[in-house]
Amino acid sequence: MSKMAPPEEVMKVDYSTPAESWMDVKPEFKLGNYSYPGKPDVLKYLGLPNPREWNPVEEDWKLPPDWREIVRDGFRELLKKYRSLKVFMDVCVRCGACADKCHFYIGSGDPKNMPVLRAELLRSIYRGEFTVAAKILGKLSGSRKLEEDVIKEWFMYFYQCTQCRRCSLYCPYGIDTAEITFLARDLMNRIGVNINWILEPVANCNRTGNHLGIQPHAFKDMMDFLVDDIETITGRRVEPTFHRKGAEILFITPSGDIFAEPGIYTFMGYLLLFDYLDLDVTWSTYASEGGNFGSFTNDKWMKKLNAKMYHEAKRLGVKYIIGGECGHMWRVLNQFMDTMNGPADFLEVPKSPITGTVFNNAKSTKMIHLVEFTADLIKNGKLKLDKSRNAGITATWHDSCNTSRGMGFFDEPRYVLENVVEKFVDMPAQTIREQTFCCGGGAGLNNGEFTEMRLRGGLPRGNALRYVQEKFGVNTMSCICAIDRATLPGLADYWAPGVKVTGLHELVGNALVFEGEEERTMNLRQEDLPGVEGSEEDE
Amino acid sequence: MNTVETLLAANRESIVQRWQHLILDTYPPETAKLWKKSSDPYHNPVGARIRETAEAVVDYLASGGDKAALEPVLDRLDELVRVRAVQNFAPSQAAGFLFLLKKILREGFWQDFSEANAWDQLLAMETRIDGLALASLDLYAKCREKLHEIKYKDLERSQVQLLKRAQLIVGIGEGESAD
Ligand code: SF4
Ligand code: SF4
Numbered sequence: 111m112s113k114m115a116p117p118e119e120v121m122k123v124d125y126s127t128p129a130e131s132w133m134d135v136k137p138e139f140k141l142g143n144y145s146y147p148g149k150p151d152v153l154k155y156l157g158l159p160n161p162r163e164w165n166p167v168e169e170d171w172k173l174p175p176d177w178r179e180i181v182r183d184g185f186r187e188l189l190k191k192y193r194s195l196k197v198f199m200d201v202c203v204r205c206g207a208c209a210d211k212c213h214f215y216i217g218s219g220d221p222k223n224m225p226v227l228r229a230e231l232l233r234s235i236y237r238g239e240f241t242v243a244a245k246i247l248g249k250l251s252g253s254r255k256l257e258e259d260v261i262k263e264w265f266m267y268f269y270q271c272t273q274c275r276r277c278s279l280y281c282p283y284g285i286d287t288a289e290i291t292f293l294a295r296d297l298m299n300r301i302g303v304n305i306n307w308i309l310e311p312v313a314n315c316n317r318t319g320n321h322l323g324i325q326p327h328a329f330k331d332m333m334d335f336l337v338d339d340i341e342t343i344t345g346r347r348v349e350p351t352f353h354r355k356g357a358e359i360l361f362i363t364p365s366g367d368i369f370a371e372p373g374i375y376t377f378m379g380y381l382l383l384f385d386y387l388d389l390d391v392t393w394s395t396y397a398s399e400g401g402n403f404g405s406f407t408n409d410k411w412m413k414k415l416n417a418k419m420y421h422e423a424k425r426l427g428v429k430y431i432i433g434g435e436c437g438h439m440w441r442v443l444n445q446f447m448d449t450m451n452g453p454a455d456f457l458e459v460p461k462s463p464i465t466g467t468v469f470n471n472a473k474s475t476k477m478i479h480l481v482e483f484t485a486d487l488i489k490n491g492k493l494k495l496d497k498s499r500n501a502g503i504t505a506t507w508h509d510s511c512n513t514s515r516g517m518g519f520f521d522e523p524r525y526v527l528e529n530v531v532e533k534f535v536d537m538p539a540q541t542i543r544e545q546t547f548c549c550g551g552g553a554g555l556n557n558g559e560f561t562e563m564r565l566r567g568g569l570p571r572g573n574a575l576r577y578v579q580e581k582f583g584v585n586t587m588s589c590i591c592a593i594d595r596a597t598l599p600g601l602a603d604y605w606a607p608g609v610k611v612t613g614l615h616e617l618v619g620n621a622l623v624f625e626g627e628e629e630r631t632m633n634l635r636q637e638d639l640p641g642v643e644g645s646e647e648d649e
Numbered sequence: 650m651n652t653v654e655t656l657l658a659a660n661r662e663s664i665v666q667r668w669q670h671l672i673l674d675t676y677p678p679e680t681a682k683l684w685k686k687s688s689d690p691y692h693n694p695v696g697a698r699i700r701e702t703a704e705a706v707v708d709y710l711a712s713g714g715d716k717a718a719l720e721p722v723l724d725r726l727d728e729l730v731r732v733r734a735v736q737n738f739a740p741s742q743a744a745g746f747l748f749l750l751k752k753i754l755r756e757g758f759w760q761d762f763s764e765a766n767a768w769d770q771l772l773a774m775e776t777r778i779d780g781l782a783l784a785s786l787d788l789y790a791k792c793r794e795k796l797h798e799i800k801y802k803d804l805e806r807s808q809v810q811l812l813k814r815a816q817l818i819v820g821i822g823e824g825e826s827a828d
Contacts, residue, residue, distance in 0.1 A: 574691060
């Protein structure tokens with residue numbers, strides 16, 4: 111062998127990772143892998159404990175002096191309250207079926223992003239603090255004591271979980287790591303360890319009605335901009351109403367649709383559809399948020415923000431609620447609403463005034479998703495659609511975790527999509543429907559400081575997208591979730607550059623043919639339609 | 650084909666596999682173990698990309714490497730560097746995996762080079778590997794630039810209507826002229 115230095119040495123790079131046990135590897139906080147902590151004012155407003163300035167990269171997290179007791183007592187309380195938690199803590203056999211199923215693990219290779227280890231972060235404390243085995247076997251039983259480093263690890267990894275529930279699909283025992291994350295975050299909230307991107311939206315939503323704190327008059331102004339744009343594009347003046355008592359339907363969508371691209375185009379799609387149907391629908395600035403960041407905080411705030419929508423429906427005296435293209439609003443609605451705030455007896459079972467279809471699936475919650483409403487309209491031949499107005503698009507469908515895995519919308523959105531675009535191709539089977547890969551931005555992780563980690567977690571989705579882009583020329587990914595609409599453009603730009611992201615009702619709005627309409631020359635983004643004079647293709 | 654290229658071509662499979670394993674060893678041991686075993690491209694895209702890139706590079710180097718063949722190899726390198734650029738590696742670690750191929754050649758074929766007295770060829774080969782490593786560093790830099798571009802674009806997209814509302818941005822009216 112030569113006397114030459116080996117290349118690793120030349121590069122001064124140590125390629126090998128120390129083969130320590132995961133328990134001994136400490137988390138390293140670096141810009142890009144964590145979210146900023148909750149601001150003291152926000153915590154105070156929400157009545158959450160231990161408001162203070164603190165920084166995860168610093169050694170001292172300024173935990174309350176009795177933080178250990180608080181966490182232990184909290185843990186005990188949650189174990190009693192949620193039998194599922196106790197079961198999840200006890201039954202994992204570490205078979206590893208879930209290990210490589212999490213997008214954050216697949217993208218990062220960090221073992222603590224394996225769902226089994228993520229849960230083990232909590233389980234080791236459960237064993238160490240609450241079981242007899244630990245007293246006899248100590249570390250051998252996989253148990254450990256509650257130390258400050260454990261809390262740091264929790265903060266790192268339970269805020270690197272989007273609660274997408276993909277892992278639970280593969281677990282033979284149905285262990286739901288997303289629920290473990292819910293409860294771990296609840297515990298951390300009790301000692302003031304949380305992130306601002308979740309808490310500030312909760313506070314804003316409670317105070318002004320939506321995540322960003324947009325006040326009613328500003329909300330109305332922004333709606334007017336979109337109404338003007340619709341007129342420019344279609345020649346029609348749509349006339350949405352606010353807080354109209356006695357309307358048949360209250361419509362609630364994520365606020366992102368009114369202020370952010372590309373959500374605004376989907377918002378225009380809603381307005382056009384309602385106008386087309388002459389639907390007796392009203393909007394509310396008080397209930398101007400479909401999202402529920404409370405569900406990323408604890409059950410108290412999830413319940414309160416969900417109740418607000420029903421409160422408004424009651425106040426206005428509507429018959430039922432239709433929700434816009436949102437993901438976790440539906441998770442809350444399907445999994446928790448009924449036991450938290452339901453049944454909504456003061457409302458009626460949703461019945462489409464156009465087709466007469468009764469949505470018995472929403473018998474108790476009295477709230478349906480716009481995608482099922484629209485799919486039903488198309489099925490009954492109530493919409494005249496011109497696919498050529500979405501010409502040039504080869505679309506694929508991103509199943510949002512919450513609407514697909516969480517509530518089973520697999521076929522409705524695809525049915526709508528196939529009726530409004532000329533070409534549609536699905537991504538590979540292991541990456542769609544129940545097995546869909548998360549966008550990486552769910553559960554409050556769609557903040558700016560987390561972009562790098564989110565791209566890492568976005569690899570599996572991006573990889574599947576890249577595949578259909580290269581193989582079938584897919585150039586558009588459609589979805590029904592506002593967090594997707596915020597997150598996927600960046601994901602696509604990185605992993606499959608050239609693919610654009612649209613909401614579903616943006617494409618519906620483009621395709622909708624009104625009676626006696628002016629000929630459309632541009633789409634809702636005000637881009638020239640192919641084949642129209644002045645369009646790029648003619649030049 | 651010269652001696653070194655012939656060796657590369659003749660030992661393609663073992664070189665690719667060894668290289669793939671060395672690159673995977675730059676990840677934590679639990680992960681390296683798992684990813685060495687799994688060939689599912691959707692649950693192990695990192696492993697799959699490493700393999701595809703390793704194959705492309707070895708084939709390119711073995712083929713004598715004309716200019717036209719370089720483009721597709723750079724595309725493959727891009728697919729892998731793109732991953733490593735957002736995986737918490739230092740730039741040298743993210744882009745330096747090419748040097749591991751030198752290690753494989755030296756360790757595995759020293760005897761053969763010696764017998765054939767092919768040192769000039771080895772130097773030429775290593776220089777070509779160095780060239781690819783530098784190209785990877787360029788790709789790495791582009792990915793990081795992209796990451797920052799995505800950050801500001803995200804910010805812009807999330808504020809567009811609010812800026813309009815605050816009259817902080819005003820578009821040019823239809824048909825309006827500068828005169
Ligand atoms: S819920 Fe999703 S993000 Fe969380 S561990 Fe499971 S797969 Fe990963
Ligand atoms: S699949 Fe279920 S039982 Fe198996 S390791 Fe994962 S959580 Fe535990």
